[in-house]
Amino acid sequence: MAPPPATFERRVLRSAAGHHYLRVRLELPDGGARPNAAQLKQLVVAALRELHGEVGAALPVDVLTYEEKTLSAILRVVSSGFVKLWSALTLLGFYQNRRCAFRVLQFTCKSWRQS
Amino acid sequence: MSAPLRRVQQAPRHLLVCEKGHARHPRSRHAAHVRDHAYNCRVSILIPECGILPEVLKSTVADFGVYYLVKNLSVHELVAHEFIDSFVKKGSCYALTYNTKIDQDNTAALLPTGKLILSVDKDTYEELGLQGRPSRYSGKKAMRYIITIDLTDSDFHPDGKKHKRVLWALKEKKPLEFDFLMAWYNTGMLRIPLSTELISLLGAEGSTLMSYFPKNQIRALKPKITFSTLRDLQCPALQSNELEGKPEESCSTEELFEWLGAVLNQVNLDNKSSSFISTYCCPQPNTTVDQAFLCTITGFIIPDKIIQLLEQLCSYFSEPKLAHWLTLTVHGFADSPVSWRENEHGFHKGGENLYNFVVFRNLDYWLQMAVGTNDDCPP
Numbered sequence: 001m002a003p004p005p006a007t008f009e010r011r012v013l014r015s016a017a018g019h020h021y022l023r024v025r026l027e028l029p030d031g032g033a034r035p036n037a038a039q040l041k042q043l044v045v046a047a048l049r050e051l052h053g054e055v056g057a058a059l060p061v062d063v064l065t066y067e068e069k070t071l072s073a074i075l076r077v078v079s080s081g082f083v084k085l086w087s088a089l090t091l092l093g094f095y096q097n098r099r100c101a102f103r104v105l106q107f108t109c110k111s112w113r114q115s
Numbered sequence: 116m117s118a119p120l121r122r123v124q125q126a127p128r129h130l131l132v133c134e135k136g137h138a139r140h141p142r143s144r145h146a147a148h149v150r151d152h153a154y155n156c157r158v159s160i161l162i163p164e165c166g167i168l169p170e171v172l173k174s175t176v177a178d179f180g181v182y183y184l185v186k187n188l189s190v191h192e193l194v195a196h197e198f199i200d201s202f203v204k205k206g207s208c209y210a211l212t213y214n215t216k217i218d219q220d221n222t223a224a225l226l227p228t229g230k231l232i233l234s235v236d237k238d239t240y241e242e243l244g245l246q247g248r249p250s251r252y253s254g255k256k257a258m259r260y261i262i263t264i265d266l267t268d269s270d271f272h273p274d275g276k277k278h279k280r281v282l283w284a285l286k287e288k289k290p291l292e293f294d295f296l297m298a299w300y301n302t303g304m305l306r307i308p309l310s311t312e313l314i315s316l317l318g319a320e321g322s323t324l325m326s327y328f329p330k331n332q333i334r335a336l337k338p339k340i341t342f343s344t345l346r347d348l349q350c351p352a353l354q355s356n357e358l359e360g361k362p363e364e365s366c367s368t369e370e371l372f373e374w375l376g377a378v379l380n381q382v383n384l385d386n387k388s389s390s391f392i393s394t395y396c397c398p399q400p401n402t403t404v405d406q407a408f409l410c411t412i413t414g415f416i417i418p419d420k421i422i423q424l425l426e427q428l429c430s431y432f433s434e435p436k437l438a439h440w441l442t443l444t445v446h447g448f449a450d451s452p453v454s455w456r457e458n459e460h461g462f463h464k465g466g467e468n469l470y471n472f473v474v475f476r477n478l479d480y481w482l483q484m485a486v487g488t489n490d491d492c493p494p
Contacts, residue, residue, distance in 0.1 A: 005137035
């Protein structure tokens with residue numbers, strides 16, 4: 001026998017997202033060798049360690065997508081660590097002694113749209 | 116915990132409204148929610164266990180209509196009675212400023228209900244001299260104001276004081292000029308069965324926007340449509356009656372929402388928990404499907420077309436199908452001054468206002484509506 005149709009239900013979730021997402025782009029103006037995904041992740045961890053110490057460096061951050069050509073990536077971080085991650089990326093100035101900067105293009109906690 | 120430490124761990128406010136219902140229920144609000152969300156820039160359809168565009172969608176996708184880019188259009192032309200009588204009163208007219216940032220620039224939008232919304236900075240508001248209200252999200256010191264003008268109001272006739280004041284403010288006091296994205300849907304034709312003769316007539320009716328504006332100012336554009344087939348996709352198992360999911364049996368609505376975002380952004384779902392780069396994987400329980408069809412439509416998409424699409428997706432299940440569910444995701448413009456109905460929308464850090472339908476085989480549906488920090492709760 002077919003199950004009965006679903007009854008109406010509405011739930012409002014306020015600030016309940018477990019993770020937040022940042023679309024970032026790494027700027028490396030010197031035009032040298034580009035980092036790969038693992039190197040980018042290492043850079044993010046190093047930025048967190050520099051500003052927030054070992055506890056900050058242990059923050060679970062995922063590099064969901066990475067495009068080496070444009071140096072843009074989507075990062076996923078647990079919601080309680082979002083401020084730490086963004087502040088660490090903002091204050092990061094060097095990658096392998098080369099000047100660099102992270103630009104946060106978009107931030108959200110929901111299903112993304114592509115640029 | 117001290118206040119500064121607490122603030123470090125606080126993420127910005129956001130809302131996710133999840134509704135469940137049945138598409139054929141007489142009081143179902145799914146169409147109303149779509150209609151209330153006027154400005155849509157991207158529609159994505161994901162159908163598991165499907166490799167090509169289904170027959171039911173072919174006609175709707177092939178004829179998705181056109182929208183228009185009107186350059187350097189003065190806002191006072193939208194309050195001219197010729198425009199109101201030709202378009203605003205005779206159908207659903209949508210207009211939204213193009214390439215303006217809601218948190219920095221002046222923005223304008225025309226809703227299909229005939230309301231013209233101007234979101235302006237403090238200086239422009241004081242120069243315009245029209246009555247408005249401070250933005251709800253501009254803080255203690257109001258730096259942004261919202262002016263709403265009802266073009267279909269009985270008091271807003273050509274000889275009335277209201278119309279004269281608005282026209283003077285927008286034409287002489289502080290002329291505002293923008294590039295607009297526009298679309299017009301003649302709602303009078305909706306009740307007639309769409310024969311081929313009428314479809315061509317609809318096209319002719321739609322082109323009156325082209326004939327209203329000078330040729331060098333207006334350009335007709337077609338939404339961009341792309342298809343792709345995803346192979347070996349892990350899909351979460353869902354039960355239409357269980358919004359919160361059931362442990363070991365089905366996933367929750369939030370898990371599905373996150374998974375769908377990953378799929379639409381081509382994120383790898385097959386990571387191990389020990390992986391250094393990413394540990395994200397498909398929520399459990401899940402099944403792997405051989406193929407899934409993904410269709411993306413980008414442009415200035417009006418709600419009436421989305422309702423048509425949703426109806427066709429419901430009729431996809433009128434024949435037996437392998438898929439248990441399919442999804443329809445709609446993204447709103449990040450820089451639109453309104454989200455649902457006339458609710459004010461702000462960018463804050465993301466500008467998200469989007470919704471997602473999950474339609475099940477038995478026509479149960481889930482609807483998730485998501486907004487960011489500077490937004491009201493969706494209706």
